[in-house]
Amino acid sequence: MKKVLAIGLVLCLMLMTLTGCQQPAPAATVSDTAAVTDTATTADAAAAASVSGELNVALAADIAPDSVTEWTKMFNKDYPDVKLNVALEDASSYEVTIEPLIAAGELPDVLGIGCTDWFATLADKGYFLDVSGTPGWNAQLDVLKQMYTSSTGVHFAVANGVETELLFYNIDQFEQAGVKSVPTNWQEFLDCCQKLKDAGFQPLAVAGASPNNLGHSFVSFGIAQEIVASGFDPSWNTKARDGEYDFSTPEWQSILDKTVVLRDAGYFQRGYESADLYECMRAVSAGEVAMTIQGSYQTGNILVDGGANIGITTVPWNEPGEAQVGIVIAGDGYAMGKNSNNNVDLATKFFNYVTFDNAYVYQNMSGTIPPWIDSAADMPNAIVNEKLKSAWDASNALTIKSLEPQQAFTAIVYEQVKQFVQAVILGSAEPSQIGDYLNPAQQEYLATLNK
Amino acid sequence: MRSRSFLLAREKSKREYNMKKKRSVRYYKDIWKWTGAMMALPGIVMIALFIIVPFFMNVGYAFTDYNTASDVPNFIGFANFKTMFNDRDFWLVCTNTLKLILTYVLGGNILAILLGVMITNVNRKYGNFVKTAIYFPQLLSMVVVGFLWRIIFSYNNGPVNHFLEWIGVPPDLLPQWLGIPALIIPSISVALIWLISGYYSIIYHAGMMSIPMSYYEVSAIEGANRWQEFVHVTLPFLAPSITINTVLLTVESLSAFAVPASMTGGGGPGRYGTTLALWSYTTYFNNHQYGKAIAISVLLGVFAVILAFIELKILLKKEIGNA
Incomplete structure (x- = not known):
């Protein structure tokens, strides 16, 4: 009897482990929360399919963790030949994730950051690429541009909200x-x-x-x-x-x-x-x-x-x-890490993907105020609580x-x-x-x- | 009568046999020595790589202006230690840590001994269940334990205050376990003791099982009651277990981090729930004062060595055979 119970317990544990290993389905997918505007033309799709390489990204999974899952799924579908390595960050303490990566010289290509003086200092020391000129940077509110500019003038992040x-x-x-x-x-x-x-x-x-x-x-x-x-x-x-x-x-x-x-x-x-x-x-x-x-x-x-x-x-x-x-208050932002292995073109593609082209994924799941100067034009389908x-x-x-x-x-x-x-x-x-x-x-x- | 040459030949052969035997023993001894060394090598390398080398690197960094984002750390002498000692919270955090050591080591040992006695005396039918139940908290994540006890001690919805209310304590007199400075460290201590008592009770249980039955038989013949038996037979024989548990509990309480952090929301209110280990963490990750954080951890190491030394000095003397 004891043996049967023991075998049953082991089987249960194995089943639980296997179940836990499954990719959790997002609670609310983009298609549920917003009307997805698929603007990709056939030519764009073909161009995206020809892009290849490997990217390391670290994204926050705090207020809307499903957004990370959704972006990963979408990006993998749009860029099937790009290997995307995603690490999750704790938005209440980005430093805990970022510090060891800096010490190890493995700053991710794209990473979530907070709007604090420590990240501005990192930008001054050359750890982040200047993102001015990206569509997200151009579209965000002036106050956010000011807050995400370091003392030496590096424009280091695009906010995910205000x-x-x-x-x-x-x-x-x-x-x-x-x-x-x-x-x-x-x-x-x-x-x-x-x-x-x-x-x-x-x-x-x-x-x-x-x-x-x-x-x-x-x-x-x-x-x-x-x-x-x-x-x-x-x-x-x-x-x-x-x-x-x-x-x-x-x-x-x-x-x-x-x-x-x-x-x-x-x-x-x-x-x-x-x-x-x-x-x-x-x-x-x-x-x-x-x-x-x-x-x-x-x-x-x-x-x-x-x-x-x-x-x-x-x-x-x-x-x-x-x-x-x-x-x-500037919402948390996304920056581009600078390291010797950077594939800047590919990193920029992913950066624009999450900060502008598909920023609505996070916005609609978190319900924040969009960070744009012209929200109606840049994010027409944004869902924000009326109150x-x-x-x-x-x-x-x-x-x-x-x-x-x-x-x-x-x-x-x-x-x-x-x-x-x-x-x-x-x-x-x-x-x-x-x-x-x-x-x-x-x-x-x-x-x-x-x- | 055997000839002299025969005797000489036999002597020679005997000598050769002994030499061979000796050589073979030495050979296998050598082999065994090297095999043992080779088997221990991975462990030694790991300990050196991940404990000894980082420890000395840490001591070195405490004297520099080390910063993750800086290029080369510069030697700055005792500046980090000076900043640490001048911090307005230094004495408060040290006092918190000492209070935690006292309550945790004392409470942890007492409860573990009581549980050890209970495990030893419980009958075989329920023994395994009791052991498993007592050991269970050890399997939980420390962060989970912290949040669990945060709920238990919650002012408005915690079971402790609900119970006090049920027995008639007026709402205005209900204690804020995690809000009143004097109660914070004892509350953390309770959570930690609950977490570890199962593990330490197993050590005590093992100690009790090794006490020869004859001593109990003699004490029974002499007419000792259960308490006298416990004080005069069990406790003296448990001295080695008490020594090891006291040292382990002290080192554990010095490095207590996850439970205080999750229970008090990062060591608050103010720094009333902050221990040295937690202070080092927040100084590193919140303030980004790396040198100061490392200096705090070095101080923590010094405390651990001094306390362990004192405890060993006192407790080893008390053990049977060393007195």
Whole structure:
């Protein structure tokens, strides 16, 4: 009996292994999500068929992992004689994939990257090819071109979307609490929070255990209002990248004052200190908490089928009479790695394939805002959530713009920003201590520049 | 009577036989020696290539401005160590690591011994099931274990807080296991102990199985109860297992990375859930301060050697025969 059981177990394990080895079918193929416009003529197909070679690519599989599968399938079909080696990247930490490849001298021909100073530094050091002149580069928004240009002028990536920070709110709970209209300034926002609290709702979901998220939301809008919109130092990030910068001024010391007001008034959800990002978004989509401030890229995680009735609006961090500020976030991008084995022509073909010709594959699966100047012409079939689109249009129409902290600070300083904002949320640091956290990190950053 | 020549011939033949035998033994000894060396060679090469050489390279890089994207690393003396010691979080991270070592080594050993006793005493019918159940967590990925315990300790939806609520703890008094600085490291420790106790209990179980039954028979005749039997017979004989487990647990807690990282979302809030190993990782991959990250890992290695040395010095003395 035991033998039979043992043999059965081994067979089961083998079957499971074999099943696991099968290529998973994409959850939603391009043909399901969009009307595919097949523009390839017979002549194009013949030309594509004559192309041969080998390509190493590393693509992110985070927000829309099926897009990688779909692109691979499509490319293999269009270029049957090209051997495409695909490595998957973790979009929350591209460096973990890229670092060892650089150290081994095996930078992929095409790779997914984030819009941070580290990748700009790599571009300056000659690790990426200049992609200006490619159709994707020409078509993307000017702000994205600016963000994907290194300090020495290398145009190193094409973004897969453009994002912003928005306020997601529960329409039904607003009505029940007697909030007649969405808040458009800080005072209205506080009134709204109080009404929600009085009505028995938890006003604001905060991911206290996700420092990156705190950086995106509270620090984002603190800088947007106190440093950029106030006119104190709109170009602070360029200065901080290039040399000495003092973060202990009164303006910087006030960027988290409003966060402390919200915390002290008890507007954060119970257990916010240990809530992570996904717990926070789940609480809002399940109707347990009324509002949250999140990146537009999280729309799909908050507006879920069968969930709460959620609306989207711009974040009212401005005092009455002050202008609102829009946050601009470059979507992750694609770059072309430079190494001695490069088949540049072939790499360019794949680069254009994913960044422009078939960029809709990722766009439709992720639901992001297309990165193009003229979306109607460049991506006519893009599928974007209507609520998100109108919120993006409203945010984009704001005349003052500020960058998301992760993309504005250098990596060393941003790591301390995360520590600082969490310390303030926990009550173990005051907003006025910002200089104690950021200035030493700025010095460490400068030391790396001088090497 | 045999002739002298016959005796001489016999003596010669005997000598030759002995010489031959000696030569043959030496021959096979030599062969065996070389075969053994050849068989160990792949292992030695692997250890040298992937452990010893990188270790010394690491120590070397800690004194340079090494950067993946830089051309040639330059010698910069103790600058990386100075940056590390001057970091505002240095003492907090060291304290976290020491707290983890204390709770993990102590808790891990106690639970593993208790489980070892349970395995040894459980009857044969259920023995294998109990052993498998206790060992099971060891088969899980550390990241999975981290996320699992993150859910278990979740403030709003975790089973621990649901249980506390069920027994009457008011919602306002429910602890935030992963949100209050004082509770974070002990919570991580609980998860790690759950993960490893099965493995270490097997070592203790093996130790208990090797204790001669006669000692238990004598103690029974002397009228010892179960507790006295455990304290005066089992524990002294387990001393070698305690020594090895303590050293292994210490080294493991120093290098604890995946569980704290996945449980606390990267070592937070602040750096209250960050251990030295995790700090080295975030310094490397988030800050891109390679020299500093390597300096932290060198410090970690020094800690491991010092702690293991102290533990061995103390525990070996306690073992039977060494006292």
